[in-house]
Amino acid sequence: MNHQQLFEQIQKKRSFLCVGLDTDILKIPKHLKDTSDPIFSFNKEIIDATAEFSVAYKPNLAFYESLGWQGWESLEKTVHYVREKYQDIFLIADAKRGDIGNTSNLYARAFFDKLDFDAITVAPYMGEDSVKPFMTYLDKWVILLALTSNKGAFDFQFLKDEKSGDQLFESVLKTSKDWGSNESMMYVVGATKAEKLKEIREIVPNHFLLVPGVGAQGGSLQEVAKNGMNNKCGLLVNSSRGIIYASAETDFAEKAGEAAKKVQQEMEILLSESKLI
Template sequence: MNREQLFEQIKKKRSFLCVGLDSDILKIPAHLKETSDPIFAFNKEIIDATQDLCVAYKPNLAFYESLGVTGWESLEKTVHYIRQKYPEQFIIADAKRGDIGNTSNLYARAFFDRMDFDAVTVAPYMGEDSVKPFMTYLDKWVILLALTSNKGAADFQFQKNEATGDLLYESVLRTSQRWGNTDNMMYVVGATKAEKLEEIRELVPDHFLLVPGVGAQGGSLEEVAKYGMNDQCGLLVNSSRAIIYASAEPDFAEKAREAAMDVQVDMEELLLEAELL
């Protein structure tokens, strides 16, 4: 999926919501644990309940890897289900990979060739050659970690390079633009750092931003849109726990839909205010 196609979906759905499939075997409704594949059963119902309200799904791989082979099987079935039934959805592997070139090449092969994700999150710490292998795939995306929403982001991301005056996350944004372009590279910018979005937009005015931290982590959707939206929206705002765990009872899918709809309604208003619809 290219940038124009993604923007078309945003306009069609009147939404820039990404639903995070952080599906924890310890948190899913008890009745699903009697099924042959509880995680897939959970994901399937969440997807069916929310697919018309969002433009993307983002499985966090840790929740699947923690279950070993069965978790990987659940993940593959989930991606295949979305591809077959809702092919317009943008699917992100929240994998946070980043290794030397030949290893990154195999990660790219795994996520793009074997599993058919549209995008993968990548840590840029090891530099250009660790990122480039992901960019050799047509209409696939690298999503670089730039400014994350966690408390520990302050440990490194705000350290200043005395020679240039840039903070580390600013160096990531400046340098990485030589590696890719607005059609194959996005950036992770946490919603809890919304006050930095205006400055970030000066550095990367046209790139899409994947913004976690709205919902359970307390980020403000209105502030994210105010400071982060561009003329093609340029935002995928992720919400995970606030949607998929809206209920732990048999009505979990219905409650997930209600939570997603609340976000979509707010997003529609923000898109209208920005005159993008």
């Protein structure tokens, strides 16, 4: 899925919602734990309930890897289910990988060849040669961590270079934007740092931004849209816990659908106000 196709999906669904499949075996409804694959059973129902309101899904790999081979199997089944039933969905592997070139090449093979994700989150700390292997897949996307929503972001990401005057996250953006194009790269920018989106847009005006932190983490969707939206929307806003754990009872999927619809309706208003639909 290229940049224009992603924008067309946003227009079609009147939504730029990404649902985070942070599926915790300890939090899923009790009645699913008797099924042969509780994680996949949960994901399948969440996807069916929210797909009409979402343009993307983002499984967080830690929730699957923590379960060993069974978790990996659940992940594979989830990806295959989306690919078979919802071909218009953009799939993001929230893996946060980042290593030397040979290792990154194998990570890319795992998530792009084996699992057929559209995109993967990558930590850029080790530099260009650790990112390039992911970018050899011309129809795939790399999503670089730029400015995250956690409190620890202040430990390093705002450190200022005395010579250039740039903060570290600005240096990451300025250096990495030439590694690819807005057809192959996105950036993670936390919703709790929404006031920084204007500065970020000055550096990368045309790239898509993946924005976590709306909902349970306290980020404001309105502030994100106000500061980060461009002339092709340019945003994928992620919500995980606020949607997938809207209920812990047998009505969990129904409640997840209602929560996703509510976010979609807010996004529709924002897209309309920006004359993008």
